[in-house]
Amino acid sequence: xxxxxxxxxxxxxxxxxxxxxxxxxxxxxxxxxxxxxxxxxxxxxxxxxxxxxxxxxxxxxxxxxxxxxxxxxxxxxxxxxxxxxxxxxxxxxxxxxxxxxxxxxxxxxxxxxxxxxxxxxxxxxxxxxxxxxxxxxxxxxxxxxxxxxxxxxxxxxxxxxxxxxxxxxxxxxxxxxxxxxxxxxxxxxxxxxxxxxxxxxxxxxxxxxxxxxxxxxxxxxxxxxxxxxxxxxxxxxxxxxxxxxxxxxxxxxxxxxxxxxxxxxxxxxxxxxxxxxxxxxxxxxxxxxxxxxxxxxxxxxxxxxxxxxxxxxxxxxxxxxxxxxxxxxxxxxxxxxxxxxxxxxxxxxxxxxxxxxxxxxxxxxxxxxxxxxxxxxxxxxxxxxxxxxxxxxxxxxxxxxxxxxxxxxxxxxxxxxxxxxxxxxxxxxxxxxxxxxxxxxxxxxxxxxxxxxxxxxxxxxxxxxxxxxxxxxxxxxxxxxxxxxxxxxxxxxxxxxxxxxxxxxxxxxxxxxxxxxxxxxxxxxxxxxxxxxxxxxxxxxxxxxxxxxxxxxxxxxxxxxxxxxxxxxxxxxxxxxxxxxxxxxxxxxxxxxxxxxxxxxxxxxxxxxxxxxxxxxxxxxxxxxxxxxxxxxxxxxxxxxxxxxxxxxxxxxxxxxxxxxxxxxxxxxxxxxxxxxxxxxxxxxxxxxxxxxxxxxxxxxxxxxxxxxxxxxxxxxxxxxxxxxxxxxxxxxxxxxxxxxxxx
Numbered sequence: 182x183x184x185x186x187x188x189x190x191x192x193x194x195x196x197x198x199x200x201x202x203x204x205x206x207x208x209x210x211x212x213x214x215x216x217x218x219x220x221x222x223x224x225x226x227x228x229x230x231x232x233x234x235x236x237x238x239x240x241x242x243x244x245x246x247x248x249x250x251x252x253x254x255x256x257x258x259x260x261x262x263x264x265x266x267x268x269x270x271x272x273x274x275x276x277x278x279x280x281x282x283x284x285x286x287x288x289x290x291x292x293x294x295x296x297x298x299x300x301x302x303x304x305x306x307x308x309x310x311x312x313x314x315x316x317x318x319x320x321x322x323x324x325x326x327x328x329x330x331x332x333x334x335x336x337x338x339x340x341x342x343x344x345x346x347x348x349x350x351x352x353x354x355x356x357x358x359x360x361x362x363x364x365x366x367x368x369x370x371x372x373x374x375x376x377x378x379x380x381x382x383x384x385x386x387x388x389x390x391x392x393x394x395x396x397x398x399x400x401x402x403x404x405x406x407x408x409x410x411x412x413x414x415x416x417x418x419x420x421x422x423x424x425x426x427x428x429x430x431x432x433x434x435x436x437x438x439x440x441x442x443x444x445x446x447x448x449x450x451x452x453x454x455x456x457x458x459x460x461x462x463x464x465x466x467x468x469x470x471x472x473x474x475x476x477x478x479x480x481x482x483x484x485x486x487x488x489x490x491x492x493x494x495x496x497x498x499x500x501x502x503x504x505x506x507x508x509x510x511x512x513x514x515x516x517x518x519x520x521x522x523x524x525x526x527x528x529x530x531x532x533x534x535x536x537x538x539x540x541x542x543x544x545x546x547x548x549x550x551x552x553x554x555x556x557x558x559x560x561x562x563x564x565x566x567x568x569x570x571x572x573x574x575x576x577x578x579x580x581x582x583x584x585x586x587x588x589x590x591x592x593x594x595x596x597x598x599x600x601x602x603x604x605x606x607x608x609x610x611x612x613x614x615x616x617x618x619x620x621x622x623x624x625x626x627x628x629x630x631x632x633x634x635x636x637x638x639x640x641x642x643x644x645x646x647x648x649x650x651x652x653x654x655x656x657x658x659x660x661x662x663x664x665x666x667x668x669x670x671x672x673x674x675x676x677x678x679x680x681x682x683x684x685x686x687x688x689x690x691x692x693x694x695x696x697x698x699x700x701x702x703x704x705x706x707x708x709x710x711x712x713x714x715x716x717x718x719x720x721x722x723x724x725x726x727x728x729x730x731x732x733x734x735x736x737x738x739x740x741x742x743x744x745x746x747x748x749x750x751x752x753x754x755x756x757x758x759x760x761x762x763x764x765x766x767x768x769x770x771x772x773x774x775x776x777x778x779x780x781x782x783x784x785x786x787x788x789x790x791x792x793x794x795x796x797x798x799x800x801x802x803x804x805x806x807x808x809x810x811x812x813x814x815x816x817x818x819x820x821x822x823x824x825x826x827x828x829x830x831x832x833x834x835x836x837x838x839x840x841x842x843x844x845x846x847x848x849x850x851x852x853x854x855x856x857x858x859x860x861x862x863x864x865x866x867x868x869x870x871x872x873x874x875x876x877x878x879x880x881x882x883x884x885x886x887x888x889x890x891x892x893x894x895x896x897x898x899x900x901x902x903x904x905x906x907x908x909x910x911x912x913x914x915x916x917x918x919x920x921x922x923x924x925x
Contacts, residue, residue, distance in 0.1 A: 284409060473515055677760075
């Protein structure tokens with residue numbers, strides 16, 4: 182017999198109280214000596230009949246009643262030999278190991294392997310086990326089925342075998358996707374096992390009935406997460422899902438002693454002009470700088486760092502570079518010089534963690550491009566369009582633009598890639614119109630400055646040939662004094678640089694003459710208009726239905742030469758032509774981005790039909806960037822290391838940089854409350870002994886609730902009390918006549 186509440190059996194000690202009290206009455210409580218009795222001999226008092234134990238059966242009945250009552254409160258039950266021993270509870274454990282780039286800090290990776298050993302060392306023969314590694318994507322390193330076929334000794338050392346010689350990757354951390362993957366894995370395993378596979382049924386024989394008992398319960402999965410729990414981990418995948426209530430996650434965080442970590446962020450557009458307004462650009466001042474952001478973690482102990490460009494072919498001067506001050510938890514925009522020739526990365530010095538200090542930069546040599554002016558132009562500068570064009574500077578760090586002039590179009594003389602913008606003036610014949618349309622559909626842009634001769638029928642046909650439309654009706658406008666622009670679309674990219682109130686004043690530009698588009702076909706967008714609503718600049722995009730390429734045509738109702746306007750002499754002229762050339766430059770948008778993250782698929786970069794291009798890693802140790810023959814050929818479908826690469830696809834070469842994700846640099850730790858806010862159940866794994874004890878207690882409660890022996894004990898107590906009452910009454914009636922005789 183076993184007791185469910187054994188402490189209640191202490192109530193049986195109450196049976197000793199009557200006996201103890203009776204024995205206390207037999208002793209003399211107090212002695213008072215007096216002189217008259219001092220010479221008499223001392224003798225013990227003779228006990229009377231009332232000082233002895235009387236009615237011993239009544240005392241035994243009452244004691245037995247108290248004993249049964251205490252036993253009933255202790256809730257006894259009978260346990261057979263089949264349910265005496267409980268096997269150690271088996272466990273299902275999934276260990277998640279963080280292999281992202283942030284685990285490269287300090288000794289975090291060694292700590293993670295030690296934590297994995299600590300988990301595997303406690304495995305029992307009946308335990309199920311799985312290992313999942315994760316960074317930007319989860320990977321099942323060891324499944325439940327594969328682990329079940331291994332011996333217990335092999336399972337306890339499998340972590341060292343899986344990660345032997347490995348190190349963390351350079352990829353970002355998608356913790357939410359990894360947890361979701363583990364939840365699907367665990368729930369799928371439980372459904373495969375079935376709801377009753379781990380339930381054992383046995384028989385318990387009692388005096389009155391056979392009781393069926395279910396021993397064992399469904400094995401719950403315990404998830405052990407080993408990670409640095411850095412703030413940059415992505416948890417978005419946990420949104421919108423209900424985390425299983427019976428899937429607790431034990432978080433084992435690994436930490437580093439060195440807390441200072443700073444990192445760099447390169448600009449999205451590296452050709453951006455920093456600090457050069459349209460008004461300043463007109464003066465010919467080239468104020469281009471390279472801008473980047475320096476950030477510092479909240480737990481950093483230092484705030485002063487240094488930036489320097491790195492050329493792999495030259496030794497780094499540790500004293501050179503730009504010193505920046507960034508307080509902990511803040512970021513600063515820093516302007517530095519353009520990268521020198523041969524530089525492949527910009528590096529930050531001065532923090533404790535160097536895994537994210539280098540940001541690679543793919544510097545391309547400037548492309549040679551041309552702005553072509555086609556048409557007969559006047560020799561007098563006051564009447565010339567080309568005179569003011571050839572004095573423009575359209576060069577950037579990534580292109581070198583030459584401005585050329587041709588009196589008339591030659592067959593196949595222009596190519597959309599090398600000549601992205603063509604300015605045309607004068608009459609356009611049928612053959613020239615065909616070449617111009619092919620050029621625009623190939624991706625080029627054409628600016629047609631409508632000359633005054635368009636007022637006659639012969640000149641008007643040029644516009645109709647170029648646009649394939651007979652709906653044009655163009656004439657010379659009557660300008661009494663001068664005209665001005667009154668309506669400008671500042672949302673258009675061409676005029677977006679002038680959207681700021683400091684630069685959007687065009688009232689100082691006066692036009693002495695211009696053309697009127699009295700009638701025009703549909704599909705043309707008005708970018709600017711004169712007073713009275715007559716269009717000044719029209720635009721239409723052209724697309725080749727076969728190649729899906731296309732360019733645009735701009736129609737100008739007035740020229741910029743001084744004989745017609747003040748546009749060429751204003752500060753708006755250079756940004757306007759500069760914007761037209763930028764919008765026309767089809768190679769300005771790379772076939773791939775200038776900066777990518779590790780883990781990017783090569784096929785995704787190029788858009789080829791399942792054919793991987795040749796990819797070369799150019800920054801391998803001290804290999805010079807110019808030495809392409811010494812580059813390392815990448816055959817994998819993804820790029821898993823930061824550096825500068827060159828991709829060769831369909832004969833076209835382009836360099837691009839691959840860096841680690843900025844989120845990996847956000848190394849401030851987060852707590853388990855962030856997981857709990859996403860609905861994840863956070864809890865520690867259950868030890869086998871504790872699980873076995875809990876299992877035994879559940880079985881004992883179930884047995885006791887089915888047997889309910891306490892009811893029979895209470896019935897016995899009531900029976901004993903009834904018997905004691907009858908005997909006590911009989912003894913009382915028998916003693917009463919004897920007392921009456923003595924009184925008489």
